[in-house]
Amino acid sequence: MRTIEWRDGHIVAVDQTALPDAVRMLDLRTVEDLIDAIKRLAIRGAPALGVAGALGAALAVRDDPDLAGDRVAALRQARPTAVNLAWGVDRALRRLPDGPDAVLAEALAVVEEDVRCNRTLAGRGADWLLGRAARPVNVQTHCNAGGLACVEWGTALGVVRALHERDALGRVYVDETRPLLQGSRLTAWELAQLGIAHTVVVDGAGPSVLARGLADAVVVGADRIAANGDVINKIGTYPLALAAARAGIPFLVAAPESTVDLATPSGAEVEIEVRDGAEIVHIGQTTIAPAGTETLNFAFDLTPADLVTAIVTEARVIHPAKGERP
Structure with a gap:
């Protein structure tokens, strides 16, 4: 499909x-x-x-x-x-x-x-991870960067699929991804369709998954990659990058070359979308905060280049934390 x-x-x-x-x-x-x-x-x-x-x-x-x-x-x-x-x-x-x-x-x-470029980057990402982690690789991811976020294959989940096809994947830890739950609604659905073992965790538990050694790597997608290697992705990505650095495990970004924006010097120049606060204080039709509560609904955050172990595209692997730039 x-x-x-x-x-x-x-x-x-x-x-x-x-x-x-x-x-x-x-x-x-x-x-x-x-x-x-x-x-x-x-x-x-x-x-x-x-x-x-x-x-x-x-x-x-x-x-x-x-x-x-x-x-x-x-x-x-x-x-x-x-x-x-x-x-x-x-x-x-x-x-x-x-x-x-x-x-x-x-x-x-x-x-x-x-379709072609995401299959290629997925294979490159799997190769990169297998060169740095023992089999089977347990992966943590955030938001949804699978076939639903592309045409039919996926970026971050494309890497997961490539590992799965090589019998090199253990378990995938899926952040629920508040407020619209793209992790629990979409990523978990895709992984279930693929028959991949997965566990959904609340966003606040994501860093603890890494601190406890449950995942060997973080693999996420990107909505924009600046010329200096800063990564803009779904809100909640930055805390995972901090936790990965503390735990000493790879933080891998999988995205096509079209996501690399050389015209933008750094992530600081990127307009961060602020969405309707109703998304925060409601889940479906259920209200989860008092009426009139003020909200700040950032849709994305900035992960600085020095926290990004590698960026894998269909054409190359870049290592921002080592000073390499797109």
Whole structure:
């Protein structure tokens, strides 16, 4: 199953808000439909957002080239922190002088490349880990960086899958990932589908998993990697990096080259999305804080380069903690 693709002249995507209770597909026939799906996290995950940006650009220029500019601008800004969304839009639109069909062809190329590059980086990440940890490798991860965050394979969970295929994986410790529970809802669902042994822990217990020696490595994805090696990822990643450094275990970031943003000098220049505070004080329809409680709902955090043992992409391995830069 592909998370997102082009079918019969429009975009079809898994509605990630319905999981794990149901696998529901969305038919997105307008750019406005796509923007809504992105903002409410029905489509999420950096590589999937890159694909969505490219396919959305194709949809925009096909529907009305004269009005495409405003639609595309709104699409680029639908989620400001992840660089892949704007990257996908811009890449597809470079073919606009050749007409709408060329834009669509480029967008479809982005879809297929996502699958290939994530399989490649997954294998490279597994090789890197096996060179530093005994089998079987127990892994801790945060948020969701699996097939749901890409087209069909995964980045951080792609590495996990590659280890599993080599009979080199032990157990995966999954942070629940508050406030929207992408770990317990999505990552645990994917691991169950793959038959991989896993344990969900609350976010506050993540560092203790590492301190107790239960995991041999942390493997996460990224929403943006700055030119100095700083990593922007789901809120809660930074504490895991601190705990990994204290425990003396590798902190590995798995992300495609499209996530590397050389135009941004450091993570300090990245706009961190602040989402609706209602996500914090409600779980589903249940209120979990007094009415009127103030909130601060950062969607992402910054992990400094000196805490990142390695970044693995489809093309290379970078070691920011040793001073290597993308």
